Amino acid sequence: MLTIKTSAHVPGNHHRRNFHSCAVSTGAPLVRVGGLRLLQEWLRLFDAESRRLWLETRWRSHLGRVRFAQVRSRP
16 A cells, blocks of 8 residues: 655645545555455465376376387387
């Protein structure tokens, strides 16, 4: 969440009419945002772990095919 406290925080707003120099919240409530952020992080970690496991399975399958081809090609 971004909080603007003075006109110095906003470039170009030094001479603007109706500019309020009090703190203005520009974000959503932290409780909801925190929960959504946590949920998104869990989903990101789950996706990363799923991709890692898939890649490990595919790599082992590939190595099995390579070793089989090497054994088969020996005289």
